[in-house]
Amino acid sequence: MLKFCTLFNSAYLSRGLAMYHSLAKHCDDFHLYIVAFDEDCCDALLALQLKHVSVIALKDFENEALLAVKMGRTPTEYCWTCSSSTIKYCIETYQLDHCTYVDADLLFFNNPKVLYEEMGDQSVLITSHRFTPCFDQSATSGIYCVQYLTFKNTAEGMTALNWWVDACLEWCFCKMEDNKFGDQKYLDDWTTRFKGVHVLEHLGGGVAPWNIQQYSFKLKGGKVRGTALSGKTDFDLIFYHYHAFAYTWNNSYRLTDETYPLTKSQIKLIYKPFVLALLKAETEVEALGEHVRAYKRTEEGIWINRVIGRALVFFLRGFYKQYYSKRFFQYGIFN
Structure with a gap:
């Protein structure tokens, strides 16, 4: 174990x-x-x-x-x-x-x-x-x-x-x-x-925004497979570290520090599953009822509450096209 x-x-x-x-x-x-x-x-x-x-x-x-x-x-x-x-x-x-x-x-x-x-x-x-x-x-x-x-x-x-x-x-x-x-x-x-x-x-352990530029990704046999651009080494993605991923006030997400660029396939294959997993987790917490406090403050000073949790549903359906969600919509990955 x-x-x-x-x-x-x-x-x-x-x-x-x-x-x-x-x-x-x-x-x-x-x-x-x-x-x-x-x-x-x-x-x-x-x-x-x-x-x-x-x-x-x-x-x-x-x-x-x-x-x-x-x-x-x-x-x-x-x-x-x-x-x-x-x-x-x-x-x-x-x-x-x-x-x-x-x-x-x-x-x-x-x-x-x-x-x-x-x-x-x-x-x-x-x-x-x-x-x-x-x-x-x-x-x-x-x-x-x-x-x-x-x-x-x-x-x-x-x-x-x-x-x-x-x-x-x-x-x-x-x-x-x-x-x-x-x-x-x-x-x-x-x-x-x-x-x-x-x-x-x-190579599949420790992929993160600061090194993702070194790899390309594709879905093969239901698994996310990576390829190192130097050497063409293939590997299964084991885990991804979502550094700088945060909720924002515009009912959306900030994917990473803007320093780190992301490609369409990286967003679709790696960030989309995380967005959906977070939405499921928020729903799971919501179901616990009122004894779980609604408002929490992150270390960055962003307040997360049930309003944002509900807004994520609309976000995924395409109702919000704010600054941090534009890249999602332009690629149409939630359609």
């Missing part, structure tokens, strides 16, 4: 649900541990009674060390601080032989079992950003991305994990300082600092 963990608050609830359902669709043997970062998120997740999920309340997860640094960090910085501790908590509390941390804004297109199998006898799996050269931010954002990391409950795995936990408790801020940035730059030297660290080779 594959064991995963993640953390998110109410603002990311629909993303987290979409990620979970994609795992359930493609992985027949897994369990996901979710640290709910506010009470409303926790209540909603418990009410949904998701089959392969254990919900962890924030009050049960936080320890003295985390609480001691919490007030000195922004909500984003505190979430970054907690990523490593989430993995450690799950491994130790549930006596897991391994645990993979996944960001809540991923969507799985195929079984991630192949990624775990690629590790072999290694104890830690990390994923490279694989930046397209013109978007390379390795110097500031790190060589590797804290989006999908596996730690085995071995001496090598726990040595690396405990070091990372301690480092994040000591310093984890949204700024560059002494070659550190958040929880992510710490990973830069892990292949030499620790034993048993494997860098993922499968």
Whole structure:
């Protein structure tokens, strides 16, 4: 069985649900541990009674060390601080032989079992950003991305994990300082600092806005297949990281930072499934009733409420042609 963990608050609830359902669709043997970062998120997740999920309340997860640094960090910085501790908590509390941390804004297109199998006898799996050269931010954002990391409950795995936990408790801020940035730059030297660290080779693990320009995609046999434009290497898309995807005030979505261009096929094959998954998740939360609070605030300051949830229905039917939805309509992918 594959064991995963993640953390998110109410603002990311629909993303987290979409990620979970994609795992359930493609992985027949897994369990996901979710640290709910506010009470409303926790209540909603418990009410949904998701089959392969254990919900962890924030009050049960936080320890003295985390609480001691919490007030000195922004909500984003505190979430970054907690990523490593989430993995450690799950491994130790549930006596897991391994645990993979996944960001809540991923969507799985195929079984991630192949990624775990690629590790072999290694104890830690990390994923490279694989930046397209013109978007390379390795110097500031790190060589590797804290989006999908596996730690085995071995001496090598726990040595690396405990070091990372301690480092994040000591310093984890949204700024560059002494070659550190958040929880992510710490990973830069892990292949030499620790034993048993494997860098993922499968191109289908870790496709994201900052590297999608390197690939073309097509649907083959019901699966999204990618091809590396350099070398013509074919691969199954395992998961996509929807960085900078957000709800907007114009009853639509912002797909990515405008820095990153997307093609028609990328939008249709990769972003359309995510839009539909989010709509399904919003409907799922709506069905819980009035005890789930309607208004949540994202870290970017965008309010998400039921009005937007309803407007998404109209959006998909083509009633709204706002700035951020024009590319959807011009390609006609929802027709």
